[in-house]
Amino acid sequence: MSGNPKLARAVRIQTRHRCTCDLRLEESPHRRVHARSKFCISIVPVFVYVQGHKPNLLASPAIGFLSSGAIIKPMNRDDIKNIAIAVASVLVVITISVALFLMSDLGNVLAFVFISLPIISIIVLAWYIKSVKQRRLEDPASRVKERELRGTCKNLIQLRSRMRDIEDAHSITIAESVTEVDSIERAIHESGGSIDPDSGSVDCDQEAIKGVTLFAIRNIAQDLDRTERQFIDRLHDAAVKYAEDSRAKLGTLNNAGYDLGAYISELESVACPDKDMGEIVGYLDRLKAITEDALRGCVDDAKKLAAYHTGEVSADQVEDALQARDYGGAVTRLEEDITTLKTATKEEFQTYRTILISALDTVTGSVEDEKFNEFKESVLGTSSPEKLVQLNEIGGAFMKRCQTIIDQMHSELSSTEDGIKEFMPPDYFWSASELAEKDYMLDVDSVGDAAGLFVAMVSELRPALERNRESYKILNSYHRTVERQIQKRLAAKGMVSGDDMKVGRPDEFLRLYDYYHSNASCTDGTLRLAEGAKIVENPLTIRVTDEDGNGIGGAGVTLMRGTGISITLEHTTGEDGYVTIENPGEGNYQLIVDAAQYRRHEGTAALPADSIDIILKRKGIEDYLCRGKAKAIKDNLPRYATDVLKELDRSGVVSSEFDMYINKDYRACLLYILAEEYPNLRFVSHSHTSKYPVLYDEEMMVARLIDTAKAMDKESYITSDFDIPLMEEEIHHLVEIASERGIHITVEQDDTT
Known part of the structure; x- marks a missing residue:
């Protein structure tokens, strides 16, 4: 209690023996309890406990007391069964009475009613008395204790389940927490609760619960909460150690020769979790995934290295160790594999490394390429036999790069020759090589052979390619600018010499002009206009x-x-x-x-x-209908289109004769513009019955067509069946749209039109 130490509370409690007692507790140096009835002494400890924990005893329905002293208990299955029996009995009597009334006279009915009603009343009263006695014998607080005990059991099941899941997934067992959980389960069992280990169901012994105080049950729940917090703390420490062990194992394999730098960096980037069960489990899952991916990657690397040697690797044993989460065993086997393979592939590694360095030196002397320099740096950085796989990958990339360079040179050669041919140059100036039609493929297996063949191909392609580049440059310059310059000088002076040209290689350009133009000739480096010829300047x-x-x-x-x-x-x-x-x-x-x-x-x-x-x-139609009108209509389209759109919503079809809010000469153009603005509208220049342009709602007309066909349910139709004011071609257009949507309608020629 709080406040005035003289404050006292009194409560009136009606016990299950229907005795009434007044309790008065005073907050004084010596707590005193006064009772008017000896029958109330047995409940005083409970009352004192409740007052000490400050529940609202008088208002709590869970305890089962009201201020009036009456015991209130929610209906259980027995109560519902009693009510059902009473209602069924009354219904049986009424049914029999009605049957007798229909089959016999009124006297038999009255006699049956007078006899059956007392019997029913006696049966109902007996059931009621039995229910009341049973209710009086029940402990009102037992329901509260049972509910809290069941909740504690469920929490225990959940905690134990998570502990087992963690053990199964990560082989982490917190022995202290397991012991504490088992101890709490024994305490629950002693308090009347039991947990089925197979199904996880919870059961409670009512008699045992009556002998246990609510305080004891709540103590068990508090112990469980404390155990869970301690488990989380211990799990957090175990997760930190798990991460350190994983980093150490990957570091060991990385030092042994496996390339695990990326995995180690990823492992170090995973942030340490807070002390939360979910975060810790997620942290462990992430560590496990990275570690297992790294170890399986080591197996793949070992297999690749073993391919250069007839030996085998412990792939199956490593996978078995991973399944058993024996990462230490997996690391040991992988170390043994890499050590064995290093010894077996040492000579092959040294030989291939020497050949690859020589091949790179060969090609870099022929072609300057940044990729070749990168390859050489990577090869020089490999010094251990376990890098044989990496060397072979570099060798494969080297051969692909050689082929790519050859393909680029050959493609450029072909394209420049095609470009030169478009200018139709004279034979003295340029002739096509035969290299464009030649096949250039590095069909060799050895990097040394590939390097030699690459150098030979480059030596063959490069001179022709350089010659083509120079020829194309001269021809392109001539046709773009130089020809016009020569024409201006010829028109002005009638002759042009090399000294008059402000370009390199002027003699080549003058000879080209002589070749392309018949009105001039080049002799001794001078271009002269033919007698009587005229220059068309800048045509x-x-x-x-x-x-x-x-x-x-x-x-x-x-x-x-x-x-x-x-x-x-x-x-x-x-x-x-x-x-x-x-x-x-x-x-x-x-x-x-x-x-x-x-x-x-x-x-x-x-x-x-x-x-x-x-x-x-x-x-098109727009040019005839909207010439000089489109801008005026589009500037005020919302105002002009309002009544047209309303009519379309109503009937689905509008012609240019419709009385709309615009001058008659502009109406056809308005309909055409609306068809462009709204995708569901279709413009037709004339209809079946009118020469005036028509605008209609395509979706609405298709729906009307389908509905009409379904209503008539015929094998074939004619256009007049659909009552759609459109020309026959438009009806067929609607039929095609319906067919695209899976509705097939057969429309035959209408001979009546």
Whole structure:
């Protein structure tokens, strides 16, 4: 108690012997208990214990007392059975009474009722008296003790289960905690609880529980909580030691020759957990996974090394040790394997290492490649026989790199020759090699042979490749810039010499001009214009085609320059779609191309340029319906579309004759724009009954088509069966959509239309 030491509490308790006693406890140097009845003495210790632990004795339904002193107990199975018997008896009497009434006279019915009702009352009263007596004999606090004891048992089962799971997964057994758990289980058994070791079910002995105080049961629960905390502390220490052992084992194997640096780093990166059961178990699981992956990786490395030697490795024994979580045994066997394999492969390692270093020296003298330098550094870093596998991997990568370089050189040779052929150069200037069609494959097994063959292929490909590069560079420069320079000088002076050219190798360019142009000839290093010849300076070729690549004749081509001196050039394409404009001048031009039945092209052109290709698209419905109207409609589309969308929701179809909120001349264009804005809407230029454009909701019409077909349930239909105001082609379009969705509808030709 707290507060005034003179404070006293009194409670009125009705015992199971139906005696009433008044207890008065005073907080004084000497606790006194006054009782008016000797029958209440037996409950005083319980009362004192309860007062000391401050439960609300008068208000707690679990204890079974109310302030009135009445014993309240929830209905159990016996109570429910009694009520069921009483109700069944009444129903039987009523049933028999009704049967007698229907089959005999009223007197028999009344006689049966008068006789059966007292019998039923006696039976119900007997069951009630038995139930009351049984209830009075029960201990009200036993239910509380049983509930808490069962809860303690369940907690014990859970703790023991987790301990066993940890032992099974990680072979970690905390002997002290096992002993403490067994001791708590014995205490539970002595208190009336029992745990089935097989099923884990909990049972309680009611008589034994009555002889145990609630305080004792709660002490067991406290002991269990303390044991669990101690187990977590011990498990945390065991996990830390487990991590240290794992790092030590992997370090041992790494020193023995296995490459486990990555696994050791990963192991060290795992953070130590807090003292929480779940975190510790997760920590152990992570350590176990890393360790076992590392050990299995060692087995794989040993197998690879053993492949170069006829010996065997202890793969099965190591796997058995891992299954048994005997990591120490696995480490021992792996150490033995690597020691044996080192001895067996020492000579082969030294031989292959020498050959690989020699091969790398050979190729690096022929080709400068960073990869070859990396390979050599890696090979020089290997000094122990267990690195034989790594050496062979480097050898394989070396051969692949050699093949890659050869493939790149051969591909470049082929592509440059193709590019040169497009310029159609003179034979004196360049001729194709036969190397582009030749097969270059390093079909050898030895790295030494591969190095020798690689050097031979490089020696064959490199001169041709360098010659092609130089030829392509000259031809490309000529056609891009030098040819135009020569034309300007010829137009101005009628002749060009090598001294007039501000480029390297001018004689080559002058001879190329002589080859490509018949109006000039090159003699003794000087290019002269033929008598009577005229130079078309800076010609611009424009080709106009349709989307299929066909030339469009009669197309108007207009070039306009607004900056500087304004220029407007107008030309018309020939039948082949070409037009050549002589010296239009340098600068940025506006280019306009217009042709009948094609959409107008407007763009820009930066000159000088050799040629310009223009592709025109044919005019569509939009070009006829929306010319000069589209922008005005799109700027106010929500306002114009409101009544159209409402009508579509109602009927699914709207024609351009529908009275909508826009000028009549703009209605067809509005329907077309709405079809572009909404994916479920489809625009049709005319319907079956009207020449006016139509917009309809495709999804709604498909659903109407399917519903109509299901309702009519015919083998075949005609378009008029569906009552859809669309042309026949659109009905067939809807049928195709339904077929794609798995609804197959057969529509035949409608002869009535």
